[in-house]
Amino acid sequence: MTDVRNEDDAAIGERTRTFDYHDHRLDGIFDEYRWLHERCPVGRSEELGGFAFLAKLDDIFAAEQDPETFSVAPSMLLPPFATDDPLIPIDIDPPAHGPYRKILLPAFTPRRIADLTPGMRDTARELAQACVDAGTADVAATFCLPFPLIVFSRLCGFPEEDWPRFGRWLHDIIYERLTDPPRARASGDELRAYFDELLRRKAQEPRREDLISVLLDAEVEGRGLTHAELISYCYLLFLAGLDTAAWSIRSGLRYLGLHPEAQAQLRDDPSLIPAAAEEVLRTMSPVQGMARTCVRDTVVRGQEIRAGERVVLLFGAGNRDPEAFEDPDEIRFDREKNRHLAFGGGIHRCLGSNLGRRELVVALEEFLATTPWFRCTDPEQPWFGVGPLTLEFTERP
């Protein structure tokens, strides 16, 4: 009996030893998640320097509520975003975390995001029209990426003449950090130098209605943010706010381009779009996992996790946990219970979640309203990332 179990454990360990949740590894990851839920909800991988992982929604949720056991130091990102410094506020634990986060909370309330919505709609419609006019288009490049870039850069106060430089920095830091770390590091250095200069310039200018101005005037515990803190905050906003929204919009359009019945349903009843957006976020979340460091020995689901171990919260797996979601792998617009963690939870809940959700809903609404019909011409294009997504526009069948 014991031998059988040990053999079983060894086989499980052998399979999870090479588990990763980035890049091409995302290709078959939904099957892998299903297997983890059946056989190994808490396991270990030797990739990325070694980490334990949690796959169950309840375990992920509990870890997020317990920052005294699961610290965000040295970084939530594994591997980090081309820097050794903690990013503000995501890589900061309490009690220092709260004051940093409070600075921008008022800028992301549902009301503030509602104020941005008319401008968002105009931008989305314009970009979508250009896609239709082309007949066939790589909508990742012509819609999914530029839409949040325009919306978020305006909100932050990133000058329009600088936008053409952003794409390469985003790509290198987020995607090349695994495949070409020196290139990612070089782009990280360039991006920090860019914010160094931009912040110095904007500090001298009259304040505007943008997030950089809010940060420049912000106080934490009775003092202004240091120049280094300002750079860190902007660096995080830039990397967190642009790629994730583009990914979720792209994954939503890809799904609709491959599932004509779902596309028809949303065209016939656009009031379903917000619920559809939640399902897109749940099943194809741009953030499949975030790391913590265990700072005191603990036990999760009978598995010991030791102080010092890196622990990855697999949001992507938790969002497909059969104990939390009926038919977890199905996208269902009528799902009544949907406590997914696409934006994480606890004190580090994505600061921009209201904006990200609104961008996705507006993008889907305006794209569907502007286009007569579309289909994916290349089903081999992956569900993840922000790479090409070729859509062909036709009359509705």
Place this chain on the structure above:
Amino acid sequence: MTRVRVTGMCQGHARCIALAPDTFDFDDEGYAVVRPGCEVVTEERAAAVQRAVLNCPEAAIVLDAEGGDPVD
């Protein structure tokens, strides 16, 4: 009769504000609050409040029976 409240678990996901705007509002930092006068869940608002409960990622919305015991 059922009463609704938002606990300290709220992290401002704003799902309740989207799903049951007649019952929930938010403060200056985006944390949810029950609209004044809406603590008692009326029949008209019950279905929307239930959806808010089922979609709160932090399980921060609690329904209490009028006597004070939490309701499932």
